[in-house]
Structure formats: C-alpha cells, structure tokens
Amino acid sequence: MSASEKPVGIAVLGLGNVGTEVVRILDESAEDLAARVGAPLVLRGVGVRNVSDDRGVPVDLLTDDIEALVARDDVDIVVEVMGPVEPARKAILAALESGKSVVTANKALLAQSTGELAQAAEQARVDLYFEAAVAGAIPVIRPLTQSLAGDTVLRVAGIVNGTTNYILSAMSDTGASYDSALADASALGYAEADPTADVEGYDAAAKAAILASIAFHTRVTADDVYREGITKVTAEDFESAKALGCTIKLLSICERITNGDGQESVSARVYPALVPLDHPLAAVNGAFNAVVVEAEAAGRLMFYGQGAGGAPTASAVLGDLVMAARNRVQGGRGPRESKYARLAIAPIGVVPTRYYVSLYVSDKPGVLSSVAAEFAKREVSIAEVRQEGVVNEGGQRVGARIAVLTHRATDAALSETITALGDLDAVSSVASVLRMEGAGE
Numbered sequence: 001m002s003a004s005e006k007p008v009g010i011a012v013l014g015l016g017n018v019g020t021e022v023v024r025i026l027d028e029s030a031e032d033l034a035a036r037v038g039a040p041l042v043l044r045g046v047g048v049r050n051v052s053d054d055r056g057v058p059v060d061l062l063t064d065d066i067e068a069l070v071a072r073d074d075v076d077i078v079v080e081v082m083g084p085v086e087p088a089r090k091a092i093l094a095a096l097e098s099g100k101s102v103v104t105a106n107k108a109l110l111a112q113s114t115g116e117l118a119q120a121a122e123q124a125r126v127d128l129y130f131e132a133a134v135a136g137a138i139p140v141i142r143p144l145t146q147s148l149a150g151d152t153v154l155r156v157a158g159i160v161n162g163t164t165n166y167i168l169s170a171m172s173d174t175g176a177s178y179d180s181a182l183a184d185a186s187a188l189g190y191a192e193a194d195p196t197a198d199v200e201g202y203d204a205a206a207k208a209a210i211l212a213s214i215a216f217h218t219r220v221t222a223d224d225v226y227r228e229g230i231t232k233v234t235a236e237d238f239e240s241a242k243a244l245g246c247t248i249k250l251l252s253i254c255e256r257i258t259n260g261d262g263q264e265s266v267s268a269r270v271y272p273a274l275v276p277l278d279h280p281l282a283a284v285n286g287a288f289n290a291v292v293v294e295a296e297a298a299g300r301l302m303f304y305g306q307g308a309g310g311a312p313t314a315s316a317v318l319g320d321l322v323m324a325a326r327n328r329v330q331g332g333r334g335p336r337e338s339k340y341a342r343l344a345i346a347p348i349g350v351v352p353t354r355y356y357v358s359l360y361v362s363d364k365p366g367v368l369s370s371v372a373a374e375f376a377k378r379e380v381s382i383a384e385v386r387q388e389g390v391v392n393e394g395g396q397r398v399g400a401r402i403a404v405l406t407h408r409a410t411d412a413a414l415s416e417t418i419t420a421l422g423d424l425d426a427v428s429s430v431a432s433v434l435r436m437e438g439a440g441e
C-alpha cells in the first residue's frame with residue numbers, strides 16, 4: 001500500500017434510516033469510493049443506543065460508547081446521523097477538537113449551534129460539511145457556498161419539509177381537512193407520531209436558518225426565523241386559493257431586504273402562503289422538496305428532488321464524506337463558514353408581502369367601503385376585491401363574504417388593518433389571512 005493509499009478511517013454515529021444507508025453504500029461502493037478519494041474508506045465503528053447482532057452490521061463494529069468511538073486514533077472522519085441535538089453536539093465538538101473532519105445531517109443542531117461548531121472546525125483546520133441537513137438528496141448547500149460564491153444571492157425560497165408538503169398536497173387534491181390529511185400522512189408513514197416539528201414549521205425554520213446563513217454570509221439561527229405552521233390552514237383556504245389561481249405551500253423564505261436608506265438586512269421566515277399555479281414551486285407535490293434561488297447575475301435557479309428518506313439523504317452524506325476524505329488525502333480544506341457581511345435580521349413587521357384576507361360581514365349597504373377604508377388608512381393598497389352572498393341551509397341570505405387581495409404591504413400595516421377590521425361592527429369574523437408569494441407586486 002503506497003502512502004497515498006493510507007486508509008481514511010470513518011466512524012458513523014447512528015444506524016437508523018440514514019445511517020443504515022450510509023453504511024450500505026460505504027460497503028457496496030467501496031471500490032469506487034476508494035478510486036474517487038484516492039484511498040480506501042474504512043468503517044471503524046458505528047455508534048448506536050442498542051448493540052445487538054441482528055442489525056445488519058457486524059456486531060463487533062457496533063458500540064454504544066460514542067465518546068470512545070470518536071476518540072479512536074484510527075478515526076479520521078466522523079459522520080453524525082444520530083439526530084438529537086445532544087449527544088450529537090458533544091460528539092461533533094469532540095471530533096472537531098481532536099482534528100477530525102465531520103459530516104452531519106443534523107439541521108436542528110446546525111440551526112442552533114453553527115457558530116460554535118464552525119469555530120471548532122476553524123481552530124482545528126478541519127472540515128464541517130452538512131449538505132444533507134437541508135432538503136435531503138438535493139444539492140443546495142454546495143451550490144450556494146461554492147457555485148454561487150462569486151454572485152450576490154437575493155432570495156432563496158423553498159419547500160423544504162416533505163411531511164407538510166404531503167399534507168398540503170393532499171388537502172389541495174382531495175379537499176380534505178387538515179386533521180384528516182394529517183391522519184392519512186401518519187398512517188402512510190409520512191408524518192411522525194409527534195408531528196409538531198414538521199407541522200408547526202420548526203424543521204422548515206431550522207433549514208431556513210441554515211440557508212440564510214450561507215446565502216447572505218451572515219449568522220442566522222432558528223430563533224431569528226419568523227415561523228407559522230400549517231395547523232390553521234383550512235379546506236376553505238384551499239377553495240379560496242383555487243379561485244385565485246393559486247395553491248397553498250409551506251415556504252421557507254430567505255431574502256435580502258433593502259430599506260429606503262439603502263441599508264440591507266436579512267429576512268428569514270416560514271409560513272403557509274398562496275403560490276400562483278404557474279410558479280415553479282406550485283408543481284412540487286407530495287413528499288418532494290424544491291428550492292428556488294435568485295441571484296443577481298445567475299437569475300433564477302431551481303433545485304428539485306427527494307428531500308428526505310434514508311437513501312436520498314445518504315447520497316448527500318456520502319457526497320460530503322468523499323469531499324472530506326479527498327481533502328485528507330490530497331490536502332486542503334472545504335469552504336469555511338462565511339459570516340463577513342453580518343447583516344441585521346429584519347423583523348417580520350417590516351417585511352413586505354401580498355396578502356389575501358377573507359371576512360364575513362353583515363349584508364348592508366356601505367360595508368364594502370368601510371372595509372376598504374381600513375386598508376386605505378394604513379396605506380395597504382387593494383389589488384382585487386370580491387363579494388359574495390352567504391346563505392343559510394334554508395336558502396336565505398344571511399350575510400356576505402368579502403375577499404381582498406392586496407398589493408405588497410408590510411406585515412405591521414397588515415396586522416393593524418386586521419385588528420381594525422375585527423373591531424368593525426359590520427365584520428362578524430376574519431375568516432382567513434394568507435400571504436401570497438411569487439405573484440409580483
């Protein structure tokens with residue numbers, strides 16, 4: 001064996017959906033991977049909670065002592081696919097501090113602790129790769145950090161959570177309620193027993209934080225991301241969406257915002273939004289993910305594919321692993337964390353979006369003009385209004401429903417308008433307020 005063929009020792013932490021596939025590909029593609037890296041990748045051990053001889057991996061490779069596995073002298077790269085923030089954070093820090101490169105798929109950890117991890121990687125001059133943390137198999141981290149390194153990214157908007165996209169697609173296709181679409185998603189294994197992280201938008205917010213940090217060279221954490229989940233989206237919202245030529249998607253949006261004084265800030269936000277049917281994200285259905293990047297010189301780029309699942313996620317992990325191993329063999333390092341721009345985080349109140357507002361009102365003359373006046377008072381410009389009668393089961397007209405589509409307005413102006421509308425005697429209820437994305441001004 002020549003010096004350049006000295007094996008690269010790998011420890012894999014986690015043998016679940018992703019870890020099992022990582023270990024399988026490492027074994028089945030060993031020869032190809034060795035040729036691509038310039039040295040064999042040798043699996044030194046796999047960290048799990050339960051060591052037993054029926055896990056499809058030689059039992060002598062399994063250990064529940066994560067600390068000892070990471071500390072082994074013959075481990076050069078640690079692949080973390082365990083999951084929870086702890087003990088993953090501790091294991092990754094220990095690996096980095098002892099000069100080992102790390103590949104991780106752990107979005108929750110990265111969205112909280114990128115700074116700490118990046119600093120440890122920097123001090124030890126090793127790699128920290130995390131392509132699999134956002135949108136599974138879809139290459140989006142590397143295009144943003146490397147392919148677009150010479151461009152100015154303006155906006156990154158994506159569907160990055162397969163569970164919620166599955167639920168919303170089912171509601172759109174069948175007219176089902178949120179509860180029934182969630183129950184179906186759970187029965188088919190698309191939603192976890194506790195779906196909170198997905199349906200309340202926490203998972204999408206973690207990914208938005210990672211994307212915004214990279215796109216805008218600014219450290220953004222999950223706490224900086226404005227977040228609304230999909231639990232309040234109704235079948236009636238989908239009917240309204242259809243009438244407007246739209247569908248509803250849970251979007252993660254990262255945007256460079258420039259105020260009137262020319263000052264730039266970063267907005268990172270997650271919410272369900274109306275998306276016009278001719279927008280590329282409207283066609284992303286089921287458990288698929290997609291990310292649309294808009295850059296000054298490149299224009300619009302779209303990345304689409306499987307955003308989760310053992311094998312697709314393992315593909316992204318293996319891609320990172322080959323990069324990290326090549327750097328070990330050939331010398332050099334991957335890109336460091338880039339946070340030089342240090343842009344401020346824009347509060348949601350200043351972020352301009354279009355809105356759809358639907359109200360139940362009493363069926364009297366002058367109601368429409370009093371509703372319109374509340375929008376005008378706060379300089380929320382109306383693009384379109386529809387009014388239709390509401391009839392009871394006996395066919396009697398009992399009120400009206402007014403649907404308003406606005407031009408772009410700030411969240412603060414719209415929120416004030418909604419409060420004022422709710423206080424009007426003629427308004428019996430505000431049925432829904434939805435943002436609209438991707439439909440121009």
Ligand code: NAP
Pocket residue numbers: 013014015016017018019047048049050051064066080081082083084086087105106107108132133136307308309310313
């Ligand atoms: P999973 O199926 O729940 O597997 C987790 C694995 O980690 C299990 O093998 C478990 O051991 C091990 N583990 C957990 N806590 C441990 C501890 N304290 N000590 C030792 N071992 C521990 O998870 P997964 O779906 O593969 O996801 C792994 C990571 O990838 C997560 O960070 C997830 O967010 C990320 N990710 C997953 C996907 C996906 O589609 N699944 C996509 C993108 C990113 P036992 O088997 O012994 O219980």
